Amino acid sequence: MNTPLVRMHGIHKSFGPVKVLEGVDFELLPGEVHALMGENGAGKSTLMKILTGIHAPDAGGIEVDGKAVTIATPADAEKYGIAIIHQELNLIPSLSVADNLFLGREVHRFGLLDRRAMKRRATEWLARVGMERLDPGTLVERLSVGQQQMVEIARALGQEARVLIMDEPTAALTEHETATLFKLIRELREQGKGIVYVSHRMEEIFAVCDRISVLRDGQFVGTRPIPGLGFDEVVKMMVGRTLDTRYPARTPKIGEVRLKAEHIGGGPVHDVSFELHAGEVLGVAGLLGAGRTELARLIFGLDRRSSGKVTLDGVEVTPKSPSEAIHAGFGFVTEDRKAQGLVLDLSLRENVSLPRVPAHAGLVDRPAEKRQTRGLIDALKIRTRDMELEARSLSGGNQQKVVLAKWLALKPRVLILDEPTRGVDVGGKAEIYHIINQLAEQGVAILMISSELPEVLAMSDRILVMHEGRATALLDAHGATQEAVMTAATGGK
Amino acid sequence: MTLHFDRSRATTLLQRLGSVIGLVLLFIVLSIMSPDFLTTGNLLTVLRQVSINALIAFGMTFVILAGGIDLSVGAILALTGAVTAGLMAAGHGMLLAASAGLGLGLVLGIVNGALVSWGRVAPFIATLGTMTLLRGLTLSYTQGSPIPVTNTGFALIGGGYVAHLIPLPVIWMFAAFLVCGFLLRGTVFGRHVMAIGGNEEAARLSGVRISPMKLAIYGLSGLLSACAGIVLTSRLYSAQATAGAGYELDAIAAVVLGGTSLSGGRGWLFGTLVGALLIGFLNNGLNLLGVSSFYQQVVKGIVILIAVLLDRRQ
Numbered sequence: 001m002n003t004p005l006v007r008m009h010g011i012h013k014s015f016g017p018v019k020v021l022e023g024v025d026f027e028l029l030p031g032e033v034h035a036l037m038g039e040n041g042a043g044k045s046t047l048m049k050i051l052t053g054i055h056a057p058d059a060g061g062i063e064v065d066g067k068a069v070t071i072a073t074p075a076d077a078e079k080y081g082i083a084i085i086h087q088e089l090n091l092i093p094s095l096s097v098a099d100n101l102f103l104g105r106e107v108h109r110f111g112l113l114d115r116r117a118m119k120r121r122a123t124e125w126l127a128r129v130g131m132e133r134l135d136p137g138t139l140v141e142r143l144s145v146g147q148q149q150m151v152e153i154a155r156a157l158g159q160e161a162r163v164l165i166m167d168e169p170t171a172a173l174t175e176h177e178t179a180t181l182f183k184l185i186r187e188l189r190e191q192g193k194g195i196v197y198v199s200h201r202m203e204e205i206f207a208v209c210d211r212i213s214v215l216r217d218g219q220f221v222g223t224r225p226i227p228g229l230g231f232d233e234v235v236k237m238m239v240g241r242t243l244d245t246r247y248p249a250r251t252p253k254i255g256e257v258r259l260k261a262e263h264i265g266g267g268p269v270h271d272v273s274f275e276l277h278a279g280e281v282l283g284v285a286g287l288l289g290a291g292r293t294e295l296a297r298l299i300f301g302l303d304r305r306s307s308g309k310v311t312l313d314g315v316e317v318t319p320k321s322p323s324e325a326i327h328a329g330f331g332f333v334t335e336d337r338k339a340q341g342l343v344l345d346l347s348l349r350e351n352v353s354l355p356r357v358p359a360h361a362g363l364v365d366r367p368a369e370k371r372q373t374r375g376l377i378d379a380l381k382i383r384t385r386d387m388e389l390e391a392r393s394l395s396g397g398n399q400q401k402v403v404l405a406k407w408l409a410l411k412p413r414v415l416i417l418d419e420p421t422r423g424v425d426v427g428g429k430a431e432i433y434h435i436i437n438q439l440a441e442q443g444v445a446i447l448m449i450s451s452e453l454p455e456v457l458a459m460s461d462r463i464l465v466m467h468e469g470r471a472t473a474l475l476d477a478h479g480a481t482q483e484a485v486m487t488a489a490t491g492g493k
Numbered sequence: 494m495t496l497h498f499d500r501s502r503a504t505t506l507l508q509r510l511g512s513v514i515g516l517v518l519l520f521i522v523l524s525i526m527s528p529d530f531l532t533t534g535n536l537l538t539v540l541r542q543v544s545i546n547a548l549i550a551f552g553m554t555f556v557i558l559a560g561g562i563d564l565s566v567g568a569i570l571a572l573t574g575a576v577t578a579g580l581m582a583a584g585h586g587m588l589l590a591a592s593a594g595l596g597l598g599l600v601l602g603i604v605n606g607a608l609v610s611w612g613r614v615a616p617f618i619a620t621l622g623t624m625t626l627l628r629g630l631t632l633s634y635t636q637g638s639p640i641p642v643t644n645t646g647f648a649l650i651g652g653g654y655v656a657h658l659i660p661l662p663v664i665w666m667f668a669a670f671l672v673c674g675f676l677l678r679g680t681v682f683g684r685h686v687m688a689i690g691g692n693e694e695a696a697r698l699s700g701v702r703i704s705p706m707k708l709a710i711y712g713l714s715g716l717l718s719a720c721a722g723i724v725l726t727s728r729l730y731s732a733q734a735t736a737g738a739g740y741e742l743d744a745i746a747a748v749v750l751g752g753t754s755l756s757g758g759r760g761w762l763f764g765t766l767v768g769a770l771l772i773g774f775l776n777n778g779l780n781l782l783g784v785s786s787f788y789q790q791v792v793k794g795i796v797i798l799i800a801v802l803l804d805r806r807q
Contacts, residue, residue: 302698321702322697322698322699322700323700323702325700326700327700332698334698339694339695340692340694340698341695341698342692342695343687343688343691343692343695343696343758344691344692345687345691345759346691346758350684350687354688354695354696354699354701355699355700356700357684359680359681362680362681362682363679363680363681364679364680364681364684406699
């Protein structure tokens with residue numbers, strides 16, 4: 001039996017109170033393409049960051065070629081021949097291919113660059129990834145994404161990498177580029193390199209990988225050889241998260257069609273249509289990069305639609321800015337509350353009233369503003385002594401409630417929630433679910449984007465599943481299973 | 494957690510009061526070291542000198558709070574002063590001349606705002622460009638020689654006194670402080686200024702209309718620079734093309750000394766007033782103590798650096 005190139009065993013990692021990895025094992029053989037799968041937040045990237053020396057594990061060990069090693073820095077990882085090809089490529093666009101290949105390890109004589117030697121060696125390295133025809137003097141910004149990725153791989157190989165971690169390598173590639181990449185991956189496998197292939201795309205994993213390991217909520221589910229493995233079995237390994245949060249019940253009172261989206265397209269989103277009724281919660285499920293947030297931004301007028309039509313209560317609306325969307329009756333709780341939801345330096349009160357400050361002729365009506373804030377603090381059970389505290393000082397759950405409060409003050413007709421419970425503790429989640437249910441009961445139409453399958457299943461009336469910018473399924477939430485959603489989200493039928 | 498909140502609030506308060514404490518200390522030290530310092534005449538003279546910088550710095554506070562910068566304030570001061578004086582020299586009344594000057598300042602500020610918002614030019618570059626351009630326009634308008642003011646009514650704006658004691662520019666300064674302070678704290682406009690500086694993306698997503706706001710913010714800065722231009726022209730009985738050179742830096746210094754963060758979103762107008770007074774009294778004190786003007790600059794620079802270094806230790 002081959003000695004594994006890399007073996008990680010019993011890896012534990014916590015960030016503060018949050019356990020991200022709990023006893024994960026992973027092994028990579030020479031000449032193997034090993035898929036690493038799991039839902040968003042399952043711990044894949046943390047595991048790979050530990051392998052590349054960005055994070056240190058709390059417990060567990062790593063072996064390279066059967067010898068226990070410590071990988072404390074990215075430089076250690078490089079020393080052991082472990083390289084990662086990032087999803088966002090790590091090249092400097094304004095420098096040439098050769099400059100990028102030798103960045104940080106330039107060939108020089110007494111501080112003077114030896115350009116001729118670098119160019120010669122760059123050509124050799126590029127030949128290894130089938131790019132011998134590329135002039136090393138070309139600026140990286142002139143290359144396609146696929147070519148840039150090849151340059152990154154060439155750099156890793158040039159540094160004698162034997163373990164290549166590829167994080168969603170095909171996310172930005174054309175079909176032709178993907179085929180070229182797969183060809184290269186197969187060649188590298190022949191040469192005895194080990195490749196960790198992180199991806200959400202089931203077809204690709206079946207096309208190119210030898211084995212698959214699945215993580216779920218930081219737990220190691222198992223490793224299986226791909227030949228003989230069925231699509232359903234992989235899905236089954238990925239889902240089946242235990243329902244640790246109690247979801248409050250709601251009696252749906254579904255009203256008239258409120259929002260009608262027809263053939264929405266723009267950016268990564270292609271031809272998405274759906275109807276959203278008053279009093280309905282429509283869940284939007286999908287994996288990272290499926291285009292869910294982008295869909296919400298197109299509807300809210302943050303990005304320009306290239307096609308499609310949105311009708312609100314029978315009237316066509318094309319908001320060109322958030323301010324027009326808000327005026328039309330939309331509210332949008334964004335995914336990243338610190339970057340997009342809150343002004344952290346302003347007080348809770350000032351944040352809550354930001355979309356519409358209670359005022360007469362431009363003069364702030366402070367008493368009315370305080371009354372409004374007090375009312376929302378009580379209604380949403382925001383735990384704070386003082387509405388004058390900076391938003392920065394609140395806990396994650398309370399911050400999220402402030403963002404919700406901001407929109408509730410406007411009484412929107414359609415409320416878009418993007419990952420409404422991300423980074424919120426279990427207690428806070430339950431309260432946010434309760435608020436969502438109350439809003440739905442008041443007749444607000446809710447579009448809820450969420451990466452947590454149990455949450456989508458429990459909270460929604462219907463579920464829109466997206467994959468690669470397209471709607472792949474529209475399911476009735478009652479009777480839908482995690483497997484059904486995950487199958488549609490990974491592009492299966 | 495409770496402890497943490499209190500500490501963060503206490504730190505904020507201390508930071509804010511830092512400039513006030515600095516001003517009080519400076520006052521005490523100068524009173525002891527120079528017998529001429531703590532006299533009504535001297536203090537009012539300093540206040541009058543400070544008023545020009547303070548007017549500009551109030552506008553600058555809005556710009557900086559919203560996350561921008563305005564380098565063109567000194568150039569706007571010069572051009573509006575020249576146009577006002579030029580119109581009076583051409584036989585127009587002071588009311589028309591002053592209104593034209595103020596209107597011009599407002600429009601020039603709005604042009605800055607348009608470059609920054611619609612043109613997406615970085616504020617530093619946009620206002621550096623308009624600064625240079627306006628300086629050139631002022632030089633060609635005045636042909637490089639001062640435009641004298643003969644209108645005695647106009648001369649009162651910068652040279653008059655209330656009750657034979659308080660210089661009128663001091664009154665303008667405090668009036669502008671009250672109006673701007675209210676604008677910042679009591680109006681939706683002010684709230685949106687703070688929100689844009691704190692997190693422009695969040696403000697935009699909350700429906701704050703960023704571009705019109707920026708036009709208004711830079712417009713306000715231009716208007717206040719024009720006010721300063723008129724006061725200065727009146728006080729000197731003439732408009733000069735080189736007037737206000739370097740005033741943008743004094744205004745920025747006053748804002749920063751007052752504890753307003755250059756990255757926007759945090760700060761207050763009272764701090765700017767204190768910052769302007771600090772600079773004024775520092776200059777005055779160093780003069781009274783007979784420190785050479787070369788070293789005065791050194792001291793001013795050191796004070797600014799210390800203030801900013803203290804501010805960074807949040």
